[in-house]
Amino acid sequence: MEQFIIDVKKRSNIIIYVIFMILAFVTLTKAYEITISIDEGHFIDHAEIEEYDNKEYISIDDVVRVFRMVKYWHPNNQKLVLEYEKYSIEMIIDNTQIIVEKDNNKKIIEINDPPLIINGKIMVPMTFVYNNIASMAGKKILWDQKTKTLKVNKFVYNITNLRAQTYKNFTRIAIDIAKEMEYRIEKQISTRLSVIIPGGIADTLKCKSEINDALIKEIISFQNKDDAVIYIDFKDKASTYKSFLLTNPYRIVIDISGGEGIKVKNEKYETTLPVVKAKDFNTTSIQVKEVKEVKEEKQKISSISGGKQEETNKKISIIVLDPGHGGKDPGAIGPSGLKEKDVVLKIAKELKNLLVKHLGTRVILTREGDYFVSLEGRTHTANFNHADLFISIHTNASFKARSQGFEVFYFAAGMNIDPYALAVVMKENSVMQMEEKKSLQMSDIDIIVYDILQTEYVKESKNFAAIAQRALDQKLDNRNRGIKQGPFFVLRNARMPSVLVEASFITNRKDEENLKSNEYISKIARALYDSVIKYKKDVER
Amino acid sequence: MDFEEMMKNKFTISIVIIIIIAGAFAVYKFMTKRDESKTDSYPIYTKNEEIINITLYFGSEDSDEFIIESREIYKTKLSVNQAKQAILKLIEGPNNENASPVIPKDTKLRELYVENGHAYIDFSKEISENHPGGSKAESATIGSIVNTLIKNFSDIKDVQILVEGKVIDTLAGHIDIRQPFKETAEIKNKD
Numbered sequence: 218m219e220q221f222i223i224d225v226k227k228r229s230n231i232i233i234y235v236i237f238m239i240l241a242f243v244t245l246t247k248a249y250e251i252t253i254s255i256d257e258g259h260f261i262d263h264a265e266i267e268e269y270d271n272k273e274y275i276s277i278d279d280v281v282r283v284f285r286m287v288k289y290w291h292p293n294n295q296k297l298v299l300e301y302e303k304y305s306i307e308m309i310i311d312n313t314q315i316i317v318e319k320d321n322n323k324k325i326i327e328i329n330d331p332p333l334i335i336n337g338k339i340m341v342p343m344t345f346v347y348n349n350i351a352s353m354a355g356k357k358i359l360w361d362q363k364t365k366t367l368k369v370n371k372f373v374y375n376i377t378n379l380r381a382q383t384y385k386n387f388t389r390i391a392i393d394i395a396k397e398m399e400y401r402i403e404k405q406i407s408t409r410l411s412v413i414i415p416g417g418i419a420d421t422l423k424c425k426s427e428i429n430d431a432l433i434k435e436i437i438s439f440q441n442k443d444d445a446v447i448y449i450d451f452k453d454k455a456s457t458y459k460s461f462l463l464t465n466p467y468r469i470v471i472d473i474s475g476g477e478g479i480k481v482k483n484e485k486y487e488t489t490l491p492v493v494k495a496k497d498f499n500t501t502s503i504q505v506k507e508v509k510e511v512k513e514e515k516q517k518i519s520s521i522s523g524g525k526q527e528e529t530n531k532k533i534s535i536i537v538l539d540p541g542h543g544g545k546d547p548g549a550i551g552p553s554g555l556k557e558k559d560v561v562l563k564i565a566k567e568l569k570n571l572l573v574k575h576l577g578t579r580v581i582l583t584r585e586g587d588y589f590v591s592l593e594g595r596t597h598t599a600n601f602n603h604a605d606l607f608i609s610i611h612t613n614a615s616f617k618a619r620s621q622g623f624e625v626f627y628f629a630a631g632m633n634i635d636p637y638a639l640a641v642v643m644k645e646n647s648v649m650q651m652e653e654k655k656s657l658q659m660s661d662i663d664i665i666v667y668d669i670l671q672t673e674y675v676k677e678s679k680n681f682a683a684i685a686q687r688a689l690d691q692k693l694d695n696r697n698r699g700i701k702q703g704p705f706f707v708l709r710n711a712r713m714p715s716v717l718v719e720a721s722f723i724t725n726r727k728d729e730e731n732l733k734s735n736e737y738i739s740k741i742a743r744a745l746y747d748s749v750i751k752y753k754k755d756v757e758r
Numbered sequence: 759m760d761f762e763e764m765m766k767n768k769f770t771i772s773i774v775i776i777i778i779i780a781g782a783f784a785v786y787k788f789m790t791k792r793d794e795s796k797t798d799s800y801p802i803y804t805k806n807e808e809i810i811n812i813t814l815y816f817g818s819e820d821s822d823e824f825i826i827e828s829r830e831i832y833k834t835k836l837s838v839n840q841a842k843q844a845i846l847k848l849i850e851g852p853n854n855e856n857a858s859p860v861i862p863k864d865t866k867l868r869e870l871y872v873e874n875g876h877a878y879i880d881f882s883k884e885i886s887e888n889h890p891g892g893s894k895a896e897s898a899t900i901g902s903i904v905n906t907l908i909k910n911f912s913d914i915k916d917v918q919i920l921v922e923g924k925v926i927d928t929l930a931g932h933i934d935i936r937q938p939f940k941e942t943a944e945i946k947n948k949d
């Protein structure tokens with residue numbers, strides 16, 4: 218009786234064992250050979266992939282060979298240690314937690330599937346190779362299912378770093394790119410800006426920021442097939458942005474300002490700027506690098522501003538005159554039909570003659586005849602030619618015919634300038650980079666940057682405006698309306714002292730009559746000529 | 759084909775025709791109704807509402823200051839509808855002989871909306887095409903709009919001017935209007 222029972226037990230054990238073996242065999246038979254192509258096919262290797270539980274596994278010996286790792290196996294506690302470049306990876310069979318150590322920093326990482334022992338061989342999941350080893354190796358690992366080829370290529374990041382800096386009035390994000398790259402910015406949801414860089418490979422560990430200032434929550438980057446994507450998450454959905462590409466080195470700069478335009482939004486702005494924090498084991502090294510960079514930047518900045526101050530013996534040798542309107546845009550029209558575009562061209566030409574003849578300065582007109590020139594194009598002419606002075610010439614208009622007289626405008630920034638922000642912006646936008654841009658691209662250049670840049674010249678612009686207003690007062694028997702400030706389009710972008718002269722009111726019957734006479738035109742030209750002489754003396758003193 | 763069958767066919771055809779006509783009529787009714795509701799879709803005010811006073815800012819020929827005039831508008835539930843009434847009054851122009859209008863002829867208010875304190879005011883193209891030009895008139899136009907909105911409606915913190923639904927560079931070739939204006943006094947007398 219007892220014997221029989223044992224027999225049955227034994228027999229059932231055998232049956233279970235056989236069934237298990239069959240199952241095991243079925244699950245393990247899905248093995249196939251793959252090709253491993255390393256560094257664009259410079260080195261070809263082969264390995265065997267086995268599917269277990271519908272997941273692909275590769276022998277650790279193949280991994281060790283392909284990536285040139287050193288393997289230690291501790292059979293007593295089923296522990297596998299891999300040494301790979303600066304990393305040490307500890308794995309335990311059947312355990313999804315692995316320990317990665319680099320520079321004495323240990324970090325526990327959860328992987329998708331555990332390493333296993335199959336048929337006496339240590340196998341690791343392919344996901345571990347794609348996800349974890351790839352990032353440690355600095356290699357791009359692609360699995361081509363069709364050709365059964367594992368492509369292991371050098372990971373060449375072309376988007377290497379991201380810096381986010383909080384300024385008093387805006388937040389600047391600079392994305393370092395290896396070459397000139399096309400990018401587009403999409404606002405798919407109201408609180409997120411997506412920067413999409415086709416063909417970009419971002420170092421996602423560096424291209425992120427937990428900035429968390431008044432405007433921005435955080436910035437992350439990831440790979441979406443062939444595109445690198447950077448998400449910039451706003452705090453306020455009304456936030457606006459401006460972006461532009463800078464060269465030498467190439468970088469995409471995105472300025473985020475609050476929904477209230479250029480008003481002060483970042484109240485708690487920092488003057489020490491390292492804001493990039495990486496979550497992973499690279500944390501310390503990245504932070505150190507950032508701090509160092511900021512220090513260097515600050516030193517460079519102080520040297521830039523120091524240089525500026527020493528540069529006292531300025532010369533007024535190139536002057537750009539801008540006769541307003543032209544072509545399809547007649548400007549203001551007088552009661553008897555006199556057009557602003559014609560009057561201002563006359564004034565500009567006469568002023569040019571005086572300056573060239575008596576002062577020997579180089580004078581460039583933004584237009585020489587009756588044709589249309591864009592507002593950007595006018596300022597670009599001045600910037601491109603390194604003008605020392607920019608004078609935009611107009612005649613004024615009012616809704617009723619009564620207003621009379623002359624006034625001179627200079628630029629109002631409309632924002633509080635943080636001197637540190639100014640210095641950084643100056644560095645980001647050196648003269649060289651500005652000139653590399655074609656006039657057509659000028660419009661997308663950050664307005665804030667230009668406001669800050671023009672602010673640098675506000676003192677001199679105001680000085681010239683006052684001189685010109687006085688000179689006009691001496692020459693013209695008309696109403697002196699004073700000097701004023703405003704957000705004028707052509708002055709905003711000018712990178713030199715600049716003013717806009719409203720010589721008289723073309724809409725006023727008496728002023729229009731005056732503007733028709735060559736004598737009056739000459740008086741205006743003469744007054745502006747006198748003011749250039751006076752200003753030149755002041756500056757070159 | 760016998761008579762009965764012919765009648766049957768005719769009957770079917772007429773039923774089909776009736777259905778088609780009825781359908782067309784229904785569609786027509788529906789379309790016209792939609793059109794009616796479209797024109798009525800912005801009831802800025804109803805006349806049985808309380809009346810409140812607001813201040814309009816008009817131009818001055820003698821200086822860059824604004825000449826203010828008081829107007830009555832209906833106190834609507836939505837303050838944006840009060841703001842729309844104010845702009846419509848501004849478009850109508852001043853009563854005071856010394857004040858000058860600030861909105862060019864034939865300009866229409868296309869839309870006005872306020873979001874998180876930012877007002878977006880959209881005018882028809884005439885605000886630019888019929889503008890007399892000149893820095894003086896251009897700043898008067900911008901200043902009056904911005905002042906009228908900001909000084910009367912505390913929920914409006916800044917104003918972005920749009921033309922035909924778009925942000926444009928300038929109205930008349932001088933002042934940059936690509937960004938919102940917070941205060942009018944962008945042009946200050948510095949003397």
Ligand SMILES: [Zn+2]
Pocket residue numbers: 541542548549557611612891892893931932
């Ligand atoms: Zn003009």
